[in-house]
Amino acid sequence: xxxxxxxxxxxxxxxxxxxxxxxxxxxxxxxxxxxxxxxxxxxxxxxxxxxxxxxxxxxxxxxxxxxxxxxxxxxxxxxxxxxxxxxxxxxxxxxxxxxxxxxxxxxxxxxxxxx
Amino acid sequence: xxxxxxxxxxxxxxxxxxxxxxxxxxxxxxxxxxxxxxxxxxxxxxxxxxxxxxxxxxxxxxxxxxxxxxxxxxxxxxxxxxxxxxxxxxxxxxxxxxxxxxxxxxxxxxxx
Numbered sequence: 001x002x003x004x005x006x007x008x009x010x011x012x013x014x015x016x017x018x019x020x021x022x023x024x025x026x027x028x029x030x031x032x033x034x035x036x037x038x039x040x041x042x043x044x045x046x047x048x049x050x051x052x053x054x055x056x057x058x059x060x061x062x063x064x065x066x067x068x069x070x071x072x073x074x075x076x077x078x079x080x081x082x083x084x085x086x087x088x089x090x091x092x093x094x095x096x097x098x099x100x101x102x103x104x105x106x107x108x109x110x111x112x113x114x115x
Numbered sequence: 116x117x118x119x120x121x122x123x124x125x126x127x128x129x130x131x132x133x134x135x136x137x138x139x140x141x142x143x144x145x146x147x148x149x150x151x152x153x154x155x156x157x158x159x160x161x162x163x164x165x166x167x168x169x170x171x172x173x174x175x176x177x178x179x180x181x182x183x184x185x186x187x188x189x190x191x192x193x194x195x196x197x198x199x200x201x202x203x204x205x206x207x208x209x210x211x212x213x214x215x216x217x218x219x220x221x222x223x224x225x226x227x
Binding site: 018022030031040041042043045048058090094096099101103104106107108109 | 124146157160165179215
């Protein structure tokens with residue numbers, strides 16, 4: 001079974017704090033993603049990485065950065081947390097199968113509240 | 116860039132009836148279309164997918180159809196049960212195959 005594990009299930013941080021969200025996958029997947037999920041807005045891509053030390057901006061990268069120093073770990077960093085970053089954050093990893101299927105495996109999510 | 120639209124945003128059906136969720140995509144190069152189910156408080160999980168060389172795929176009570184010409188695909192759930200209540204997401208493969216472009220989600224409510 002593929003396991004994608006996020007370091008925290010719930011997090012409460014103060015405005016202006018630097019916040020680290022960690023994600024680890026155990027299936028040697030090349031691709032990893034960070035999404036935020038808000039009611040009515042679905043899954044919005046923040047950043048993704050297709051290799052170690054490689055990163056690409058998604059649709060809403062402002063206010064976030066990422067780090068991928070090791071293949072299994074993808075970190076999301078909120079440089080200076082703001083209340084509009086209160087959300088559910090989902091990490092995912094994926095592989096492309098020989099049949100061309102791109103299955104994404106998600107972590108359990110981190111509900112971040114910025115006060 | 117690629118865009119995926121999903122309708123409706125909320126769908127309420129009587130237990131035992133069928134439910135249909137529709138998605139349209141913009142990039143004709145997309146060739147892979149998965150559907151994910153997210154139960155309350157849980158992570159999204161793949162339930163069925165289809166590739167562009169196939170028009171329909173079935174797995175017990177769920178089926179997905181694809182119309183490449185019209186660039187739309189649909190999820191069909193027959194004989195709905197309470198455990199089908201969840202948020203369903205469609206997605207389409209992006210310009211780079213490792214990326215999926217997601218629909219906004221449909222909240223399916225099964226009424227007893």
